[in-house]
Amino acid sequence: MRRVRVVGIVTACALIPLLTPTVLVLVASLSQGELLTFPPRGLTFHWYTEMFSSAEVWTALGNSLYVAGLSVLINVVCGVPAALALPHVGRYSRTLFTVLLSLGLSSPTIVTAFAYFDLYGQIGVRGSLTAVAIAVAVTCFPFMLWTVLAAVEDTDPNLAPAAATLGADPVEQFLFVRLPLLAPGIVTGALVVFVLSITDFVVSQVLTTIDNQTLPVFVYSGLRGAISPALGAVSTFFIAVVALAFAVVLRLGKVERFLFRT
Amino acid sequence: MHSRFITEEWRGLESTARSPLWRTVDALIVLRSGFARAVPSALRRLVALIPGLLLAGSLVAGLAALLWRSIHSYDSFLAVQGDFSLTQYSALVSDPQFHTVLARSLTMAVIAPLVAVAIGIAYAMTLTRFRRRWLRLALLIAVFVPMLTGDITRTFGMLVTIGPGGPVEWLTGGQLHLVGSLWGISLGIVQILLPAAVVVLLPAVLRINPELGSAAATLGAQPITVFLRITLPQLRVGLVAAYAACFALTMASFADPAILGRGLMNFVSNFLQDRYLGLGNPPQGAAIGILLLLIVSLGTALILLLGRRRR
Numbered sequence: 416m417r418r419v420r421v422v423g424i425v426t427a428c429a430l431i432p433l434l435t436p437t438v439l440v441l442v443a444s445l446s447q448g449e450l451l452t453f454p455p456r457g458l459t460f461h462w463y464t465e466m467f468s469s470a471e472v473w474t475a476l477g478n479s480l481y482v483a484g485l486s487v488l489i490n491v492v493c494g495v496p497a498a499l500a501l502p503h504v505g506r507y508s509r510t511l512f513t514v515l516l517s518l519g520l521s522s523p524t525i526v527t528a529f530a531y532f533d534l535y536g537q538i539g540v541r542g543s544l545t546a547v548a549i550a551v552a553v554t555c556f557p558f559m560l561w562t563v564l565a566a567v568e569d570t571d572p573n574l575a576p577a578a579a580t581l582g583a584d585p586v587e588q589f590l591f592v593r594l595p596l597l598a599p600g601i602v603t604g605a606l607v608v609f610v611l612s613i614t615d616f617v618v619s620q621v622l623t624t625i626d627n628q629t630l631p632v633f634v635y636s637g638l639r640g641a642i643s644p645a646l647g648a649v650s651t652f653f654i655a656v657v658a659l660a661f662a663v664v665l666r667l668g669k670v671e672r673f674l675f676r677t
Numbered sequence: 678m679h680s681r682f683i684t685e686e687w688r689g690l691e692s693t694a695r696s697p698l699w700r701t702v703d704a705l706i707v708l709r710s711g712f713a714r715a716v717p718s719a720l721r722r723l724v725a726l727i728p729g730l731l732l733a734g735s736l737v738a739g740l741a742a743l744l745w746r747s748i749h750s751y752d753s754f755l756a757v758q759g760d761f762s763l764t765q766y767s768a769l770v771s772d773p774q775f776h777t778v779l780a781r782s783l784t785m786a787v788i789a790p791l792v793a794v795a796i797g798i799a800y801a802m803t804l805t806r807f808r809r810r811w812l813r814l815a816l817l818i819a820v821f822v823p824m825l826t827g828d829i830t831r832t833f834g835m836l837v838t839i840g841p842g843g844p845v846e847w848l849t850g851g852q853l854h855l856v857g858s859l860w861g862i863s864l865g866i867v868q869i870l871l872p873a874a875v876v877v878l879l880p881a882v883l884r885i886n887p888e889l890g891s892a893a894a895t896l897g898a899q900p901i902t903v904f905l906r907i908t909l910p911q912l913r914v915g916l917v918a919a920y921a922a923c924f925a926l927t928m929a930s931f932a933d934p935a936i937l938g939r940g941l942m943n944f945v946s947n948f949l950q951d952r953y954l955g956l957g958n959p960p961q962g963a964a965i966g967i968l969l970l971l972i973v974s975l976g977t978a979l980i981l982l983l984g985r986r987r988r
Binding site for chain 1 (some may be wrong): 702705706709710722723725728729730731732735736737738739740742743746796798799800803804806814816818819823826827830831833834836837838843844867868871925928929931932936946949950953954959962963967969970973977
């Protein structure tokens with residue numbers, strides 16, 4: 416029983432550095448004074464009103480939402496058919512396709528960013544937000560693929576033949592049997608991709624220009640000077656997005672099945 | 678497969694659908710069967726993969742563009758790309774600045790995963806031991822929060838925590854300055870390595886056979902012996918995979934050195950951006966990118982290979 420205790424203590428100690436920064440962002444965004452100090456002095460919502468009445472923040476937020484929305488769309492359109500087809504191709508070609516499709520994750524993010532920087536420079540679309548969204552979508556693609564693949568593996572393989580016996584055409588089998596069963600997996604994947612895309616920093620800071628900054632890049636330019644609590648207010652927005660995504664994903668209950676499968 | 682022939686049987690029936698939904702479905706069925714007749718079945722599977730492959734193909738094209746750029750000389754005074762040559766690579770090999778940066782990244786990429794995997798084992802074991810669902814979920818969320826809130830929120834939080842006027846300085850009486858040092862960067866890096874380590878280790882931890890540990894304990898083994906000689910060997914595959922994933926992540930880290938290091942402690946990623954944009958030598962930056970890609974892929978492959986051989 417002693418081992419359990421050691422393991423528990425390590426976990427508890429790990430939780431402190433994991434969670435303190437996030438909690439402190441919330442604390443920081445509510446504290447008074449131009450510079451951050453600890454312990455915080457006073458409570459104010461001043462930074463929120465200041466941040467969210469600034470036009471720059473709203474533009475950056477709009478850009479971020481556009482990139483994230485498009486990235487989710489690309490991932491759903493490309494990821495769902497790929498995940499459906501992947502279990503049916505031959506063994507060697509499946510390995511090849513898996514390696515190729517997870518390239519966005521295995522290649523270091525900064526290399527991906529500059530690869531697209533070069534490519535966009537040559538075809539002359541550098542600085543376009545749609546181009547940024549494609550690059551961001553590629554870095555998130557493996558997450559979409561794995562989530563939907565897990566959902567595909569999770570469905571009962573006998574259901575489609577059963578539907579066929581009852582007279583369902585392959586189209587009907589897909590629309591009325593497989594798709595509803597896959598829906599929680601697709602939604603989970605889409606949410607993960609949305610969260611990863613809207614918070615993406617490394618790819619965006621290379622590919623965006625000063626005119627079409629996304630929100631994380633906008634915050635970054637503020638981080639290099641003295642740390643103002645105003646940035647905490649923007650960061651709180653990201654925490655809220657993540658919390659919301661968690662709430663939806665947990666209601667779907669797919670994450671546990673995916674993570675705790677043996 | 679029998680079900681296909683059954684479908685053929687049903688197809689003979691007249692469709693009497695009136696509603697637009699069923700009209701659409703009927704149209705789709707006609708479309709699909711026409712498509713199925715025109716295209717052989719082996720190709721049909723590939724059609725579904727095409728959008729994904731196009732997306733991945735754009736990255737391959739980008740990497741090819743990067744590789745192409747890296748094998749050209751460059752005149753940074755006139756800012757023109759010169760002839761085909763390997764000068765970028767030979768310049769990097771003899772560049773002492775690159776040596777420092779590479780050594781720093783590699784050292785971090787060897788040590789930080791060790792810490793992350795060690796904590797990850799404990800974390801995953803605690804996670805699987807909890808009976809209550811909400812406790813498990815709370816731990817799971819806690820480990821994912823720093824990763825999912827993104828580089829900016831995460832490093833901003835770290836800056837607030839360890840930066841000037843933060844609680845760490847307050848607790849240590851202003852003695853401990855972590856921002857701009859390797860310790861600060863490593864804290865940030867371990868924070869993103871942990872979720873990766875936990876996710877990779879979880880299936881392995883779930884597969885541990887608890888009876889083996891109990892059997893060893895019955896035979897008189899100390900808890901530490903049970904852990905080292907029974908539990909750890911069962912985790913071997915997971916451990917190696919987690920270490921490899923963490924190695925790749927650390928080599929690629931960009932935001933932590935840039936923000937927590939205050940630009941004083943460059944890693945390979947930051948060095949790449951400096952050379953490409955800051956110093957305005959794109960081919961050299963491209964060469965660093967290609968080298969980084971090679972180091973990450975070869976390093977990961979090597980770790981996986983070494984981990985497999987000794988089994």
